[in-house]
Amino acid sequence: MIKALIIDDEPLARDIIKSYLKDNIDLKVLAECSNGFEGVKAINDLKPDLVFLDIQMPKINGFEMLEMIDEPPHIIFSTAFDNFALKAFEANAADYLLKPYSKERFLEALEKATQKINSNAPIATQKIIKDHQESVEILDRIVVRFGNKIHIIGLETIRYIQAQDDYVDIYTHEGKYLKQITMKYLEAHLPTDKFVRTHRSFIVNIEFIDKIEVYDKESYVLHLKEGQKISVSRSGYSRLKEVLSF
Amino acid sequence: MKHPLAYSKAYVYYLIIWVIIVVVHIGILHLYYDHSVTIAIQDAFVFNGIIALLGYAFGFAFYYISVDSESINTFVSYLALILVGAASAYFASDTLLRSVFIVDEVFLSFINEARLWRISASGFYFTSILIAYYFIQYNVDLSERKQNETKLETLLKETELNALKSQINPHFIFNSLNSVSSLTITSPEKAQEMVIKLSDFLRYSLGNNNDQFSSLSEELNNISLYLEIEKVRFGDRLDINNIISDAANNAKVPTLILQPLYENAIKYGLYETFDKVEIETKANLQDKVLSVTISNSFDPSSVVKKGKGIGLQNIQERLKIHFGSDKLLIIKTEGNRFIATIEIPQEIEPS
Numbered sequence: 001m002i003k004a005l006i007i008d009d010e011p012l013a014r015d016i017i018k019s020y021l022k023d024n025i026d027l028k029v030l031a032e033c034s035n036g037f038e039g040v041k042a043i044n045d046l047k048p049d050l051v052f053l054d055i056q057m058p059k060i061n062g063f064e065m066l067e068m069i070d071e072p073p074h075i076i077f078s079t080a081f082d083n084f085a086l087k088a089f090e091a092n093a094a095d096y097l098l099k100p101y102s103k104e105r106f107l108e109a110l111e112k113a114t115q116k117i118n119s120n121a122p123i124a125t126q127k128i129i130k131d132h133q134e135s136v137e138i139l140d141r142i143v144v145r146f147g148n149k150i151h152i153i154g155l156e157t158i159r160y161i162q163a164q165d166d167y168v169d170i171y172t173h174e175g176k177y178l179k180q181i182t183m184k185y186l187e188a189h190l191p192t193d194k195f196v197r198t199h200r201s202f203i204v205n206i207e208f209i210d211k212i213e214v215y216d217k218e219s220y221v222l223h224l225k226e227g228q229k230i231s232v233s234r235s236g237y238s239r240l241k242e243v244l245s246f
Numbered sequence: 247m248k249h250p251l252a253y254s255k256a257y258v259y260y261l262i263i264w265v266i267i268v269v270v271h272i273g274i275l276h277l278y279y280d281h282s283v284t285i286a287i288q289d290a291f292v293f294n295g296i297i298a299l300l301g302y303a304f305g306f307a308f309y310y311i312s313v314d315s316e317s318i319n320t321f322v323s324y325l326a327l328i329l330v331g332a333a334s335a336y337f338a339s340d341t342l343l344r345s346v347f348i349v350d351e352v353f354l355s356f357i358n359e360a361r362l363w364r365i366s367a368s369g370f371y372f373t374s375i376l377i378a379y380y381f382i383q384y385n386v387d388l389s390e391r392k393q394n395e396t397k398l399e400t401l402l403k404e405t406e407l408n409a410l411k412s413q414i415n416p417h418f419i420f421n422s423l424n425s426v427s428s429l430t431i432t433s434p435e436k437a438q439e440m441v442i443k444l445s446d447f448l449r450y451s452l453g454n455n456n457d458q459f460s461s462l463s464e465e466l467n468n469i470s471l472y473l474e475i476e477k478v479r480f481g482d483r484l485d486i487n488n489i490i491s492d493a494a495n496n497a498k499v500p501t502l503i504l505q506p507l508y509e510n511a512i513k514y515g516l517y518e519t520f521d522k523v524e525i526e527t528k529a530n531l532q533d534k535v536l537s538v539t540i541s542n543s544f545d546p547s548s549v550v551k552k553g554k555g556i557g558l559q560n561i562q563e564r565l566k567i568h569f570g571s572d573k574l575l576i577i578k579t580e581g582n583r584f585i586a587t588i589e590i591p592q593e594i595e596p597s
Contacts, residue, residue, distance in 0.1 A: 010425065058518050100423045154549040
């Protein structure tokens with residue numbers, strides 16, 4: 001028996017999946033969720049084998065939701081239209097449904113997923129998330145998990161970001177948030193006119209820079225408006241120079 | 247406002263015509279009246295130079311007179327200009343010729359005899375100049391009006407295109423069709439209703455009506471189709487409230503001008519929250535101005551990518567061209583409500 005979840009913000013979109021599944025005795029729908037927040041909780045609580053997941057949803061989209069889950073299950077994605085998502089799916093031969101889809105198309109996707117689940121095939125979801133992250137050119141927000149809560153960070157509230165092994169600490173006026181992501185990824189996907197990598201371990205929002213001082217021959221130190229000091233390497237200094245044009 | 251002669255280098259022709267007049271003037275005085283060349287030249291340059299300069303100066307005054315070009319005042323002003331011009335040209339040239347240049351007896355008597363001639367000649371010149379100015383201005387106004395019309399047409403096309411784009415916005419159209427697909431299984435009658443609404447909505451902005459203006463009630467009917475489609479998709483999460491006065495319903499609004507405001511309300515309100523969103527429309531007509539206020543609640547905790555504001559810019563531009571003001575669209579945020587107010591003057595003849 002396959003345990004499944006349906007996550008979609010439109011009730012009629014959930015209805016059609018349920019009606020396509022009506023005669024299926026090998027699959028049980030454990031719950032329906034109407035947004036990503038509910039989705040994270042349901043996946044963590046119910047540990048489904050398979051999730052029918054819509055991408056466009058309020059506040060956090062399907063991919064941002066998956067980033068919040070440590071070991072995401074098999075996913076059958078559905079979307080009306082999303083170029084970035086399609087790239088990620090095709091790169092991973094993932095099965096996805098383009099709305100509106102026929103019952104035949106739906107059952108075909110379900111059959112493939114069922115085979116993977118029954119044969120204990122490796123779950124490709126993490127790879128899909130990564131590929132999708134790469135295909136998004138510029139981030140406009142960062143979604144983090146904070147205890148049991150999900151928090152959406154607007155870029156303009158980020159003061160600076162500090163590397164911590166495989167993680168980063170994101171500092172905002174509300175405190176710091178931990179996120180599993182690389183500095184290299186952030187440097188490439190944050191808007192380059194607002195964020196500067198000043199050092200191997202630091203990315204700074206230029207809005208919050210107070211002043212930059214010489215530390216010794218090879219390095220500088222940057223003061224934020226709230227008083228924190230940030231290390232600046234030589235190459236970081238030249239990047240700052242370019243963005244702030246001084 | 248430009249001097250009439252500044253259009254398409256008309257001052258060059260002005261100068262050429264005066265050179266010809268001066269030459270003819272010299273010729274007549276010298277050959278026909280037997281005055282010396284020196285005297286003929288002096289007379290020609292002083293008299294015609296004064297008229298040419300005054301005529302040029304009239305060009306600056308011209309714009310202020312020609313504003314209300316239909317009225318009797320304009321005619322009177324023109325007449326006054328001609329009389330003042332003729333009189334001053336006469337006195338100035340007469341005085342200048344007598345006092346500055348040495349003239350012989352014959353010429354002096356000529357000057358005395360020529361009074362009537364000078365006054366009528368300068369009157370004729372000024373009349374011709376004003377008529378020329380009038381035609382230049384008329385043509386310029388005409389081509390400006392044509393340009394404005396073309397610009398309005400382009401903007402309307404742009405609006406139609408934007409409206410179309412958002413209807414053929416893949417998310418809207420495919421999700422709506424997915425709803426239809428779902429309803430055909432659970433509730434075929436509702437599916438049919440939805441298909442008809444979608445068709446009517448698409449038809450309205452597919453450019454059936456090329457009119458620049460529609461009545462507010464026509465516009466709101468089309469918008470309610472759009473909102474009802476969204477309501478089918480999101481059910482009880484969308485609340486619509488309309489408070490429209492009867493007089494407002496019949497008022498004229500530029501076609502499709504409100505549509506982008508509702509699209510924003512849906513995109514930034516409904517699409518980005520888990521809760522209910524209320525869209526309220528108020529419209530009333532006061533002192534010949536239609537005022538429409540569209541407000542929607544939104545979730546301040548959502549972090550939404552901001553659009554480029556092309557929709558709002560297009561509204562602003564169209565209002566400016568129709569009514570000559572860029573203060574007719576006011577947008578503000580009050581708490582967790584987004585409020586857009588649009589004012590549409592009614593007394594101006596829709597162009």
